[in-house]
Amino acid sequence: MEREIINRKISAFYFSATGTTKKITEKLALEISAGAGQNSWEIIDFTLPEARKKQYSFTEDDIVVVGVPVIAGRVPNVLLKFLNTVKGNKATAVAIVMYGNRNYDDALKELWDILDEDGFNVLCGCAFIGEHSFSDTLAMNRPDEEDMNTAADFAAKIIKIINEEPKINAVNEYKVIEKVYRDYYKPKDREGNPVDFRKITPKTGDSCTDCKICAEVCPMGSIDYDNVSTLNGICIKCCACIKKCPVHAKYFDDENFVKHKIELEEENEARKLPEFFLIM
Known part of the structure; x- marks a missing residue:
């Protein structure tokens, strides 16, 4: 087998304002490290502004678990400039998006593209669910124990993939074919007109x-x-x-914010499950 995971540097690299993305990104990095028999892994938290002023560069021998939240169905646009400065240098990347049980829309596809353009070798992608930022009841306390166990299962698959073991079963095959994304998700007011949440x-x-x-x-x-x-x-x-x-x-x-919050809670009550995507 080539390029075994053993003795490769593993990093959790994430933006996590409320801590949900942090939990899953660190869990995957921890499990990958433990599965490889390694005692250490690195945390790079770029949530606060000062951390995003630094230049981050990885190497071909690195494994980088990259996590970002989903905002309006996409990678947060305030992160795009920063993410475009990251140097992948053929490091292996695991792309993670965290959404609030509505939909992650094109966020995973977009993050995959960004990492690919940064020079990472994107191995696979994951979509996880965390308590919605607007609500304390929508996906309450997620990621929970079940989600963390799923993350451990995904990490085991990732280890096998990196070690080039055959017949890895993924939930779905996922391949970015072209860089075309849906527009940002736009809530609507009582008359059905899009609301610009940026002003709230x-x-x-x-x-x-x-x-x-x-x-x-x-x-x-x-x-x-x-x-x-x-x-x-x-x-x-x-x-x-x-x-x-x-x-x-x-x-x-704000009236429209409160209306949208209630709609999210009422329309997305059913528990959604994490998804794992792989290019074979």
């Missing part, structure tokens, strides 16, 4: 204790540290500030 920003309630956690976790660095009720930059609706506020002081009250 979180509010800060009277229960705020000025602990600064929201400013520290904002992946865009947009929340003013001296006045956390002020936004100095864009909001990508990751809801890190809302989910990590210890006193629940951050919230959205």
Whole structure:
């Protein structure tokens, strides 16, 4: 067998504002490392702005598990410039997208393309489900134990693929044929008109204790540290500030946002399962 996984550097490389993508990306990296009998693997978390100012370069002997969340059915557009600076140098990549139980649309296809253009050898792709950023009930507490067990199963397949063992059964074969993606998913108002969610920003309630956690976790660095009720930059609706506020002081009250949140919860209640895609 050629290029066995043993003694190859393994990295978890991810953006994870609320921690769901982190859980799965790190789990896969951990399981791949353990399956290879290795004691260590690297974490590269590029969620916060400072981490995205660095240049990341890998080598042909690296295995990189790359995880990003799905926003509006695509790779978050605020990450595109950064991701295009990453140097794959023929490293083996596992592409992971994390979505909130609605649909990942073309996000996995897009991430696959990005990594391919960065010079990675994209081995396979995975779509996992995490608690939706807008909601605390939609896909609540996912990824859960069942998801983590599925990630371990996927990691076992990945190890076998890397070691070139035959007859690996994937859920689906997945191959990017052309770089054409559907447009970003657009919620609609009560009249059926598309709503531009980019203009919607979180509010800060009277229960705020000025602990600064929201400013520290904002992946865009947009929340003013001296006045956390002020936004100095864009909001990508990751809801890190809302989910990590210890006193629940951050919230959205925009009518269209609330309407869309309720629709998501009502229309996507059925549990969706992780998917594994492989190019043979």
